Amino acid sequence: MKSEIKFPKAYGAYAKNNEIVLSSSSGGVFTLVVEWFIEKYNNNFMVAGAVWDDDFKGVHHILTSDLNEINKMKISKYVQSKKMDVFKEIEVALKKGKYVLFSGCPCEVAGLKLYLGVEYSGLYTIDFICKGSLTPLAMEQYIESIEVKKKSKVTAVNMRYKWPKLDTWIPQFIRIDFANGDKIIKEFYNTEIGHAFRIMQRPSCYKCRFTCGKKISDFTVGDFHGVSKKMLFYNKLGTSALFVNDIKGQEIFDGISSMLEYGEADIDYIYNNNKGFKDTQREVFTNILANQGLDFAIKECLSKKEKLKCMLPTKIARIIYSIKRRKLK
Ligand SMILES: Cc1cc2nc3c(=O)[nH]c(=O)nc-3n(C[C@H](O)[C@H](O)[C@H](O)COP(=O)(O)OP(=O)(O)OC[C@H]3O[C@@H](n4cnc5c(N)ncnc54)[C@H](O)[C@@H]3O)c2cc1C
Incomplete structure (x- = not known):
């Protein structure tokens, strides 16, 4: 009999390539996911994520297959992102048979899924552990x-x-x-x-329904604030926490695991070391x-x-x- 995998699974991890760790917020897991996705769906992929406005006074989401633009999505920008027409563009791309990787706050992933209304096998979603974003x-x-x-x-x-x-x-x-x-x-x-x-933070962020409990995305990344030197996945330049939330998340993890130093971790330990702000x-x-x-x-x-x-x-x-x-x- 096949044993059922229990989700979510939690890990501490960082990219083996230190250049990636140095140029990312924590352990560089987002970059590895993007690289895996691009290779897997070569010529038929699109990535959606947050980039700075030209004047750096705000942030907005884009959907693109241009590698230079995708590179701009790296690094957390702690400002609420304008979604513009990105949900609509994602729907059009999915309907054309493209594979789309969407990355954003948990509430943004929830918003996208609500907008689409149906499950698309070509859609992969990543969110992060989120304290909230700034106005x-x-x-x-x-x-x-x-x-x-x-x-x-x-x-x-x-x-x-x-x-x-x-x-x-x-x-x-x-x-x-x-x-x-x-x-x-x-x-x-x-x-x-x-x-x-x-x-x-945004008032809604203090009582966010999407940050805890059942995960909405396939894959979650975050900062592993509780990491100690004794842990296998300690890196002084940054360690990510990651959660594999479903079968697609497992596919992502299997795709990137050879490029990671990682070890299993406890979800409660990760959250207890990652407290939100008081208002x-x-x-x-x-x-x-x-x-x-x-x-x-x-x-x-x-x-x-x-x-x-x-x-x-x-x-x-x-x-x-x-x-x-x-x-x-
Ligand atoms: C607003 C915000 C709040 C966060 N709060 C926490 C927290 O409380 N605890 C915690 O552990 N981690 C939090 N993070 C996540 C953390 O900062 C790192 O992004 C995470 O550790 C992944 O790092 P990385 O090295 O894998 O990738 P990185 O290269 O840093 O990944 C960047 C990814 O974040 C997305 N992104 C960047 N800015 C925004 C934005 N404004 N809105 C939506 N998506 C964005 C990009 O599209 C890209 O996918 C937060 C991130 C953001 C943007």
């Missing part, structure tokens, strides 16, 4: 404010920058590049946008942001210490961080 208004104001301060346009944003000199993925760093060659590299949660993300300041922060702007909201809601850390120039912040790390070693 685009805060990102818009942040970009405008730093462009004024630096007197230059933003040319790139990476909210999960792995600073090679620091050799670690936690704490999380943000890197912003400007047209005049200037850059900001700071601990994400010591910046105005990091604080806004912490304080101000104690949200209302006040949101009102000030809407009426007087992000800089004012930061001024009113943050402690003196938090404000000081936001104001530290990159160079000084880096020196302080390097000293802190040396002490920890």
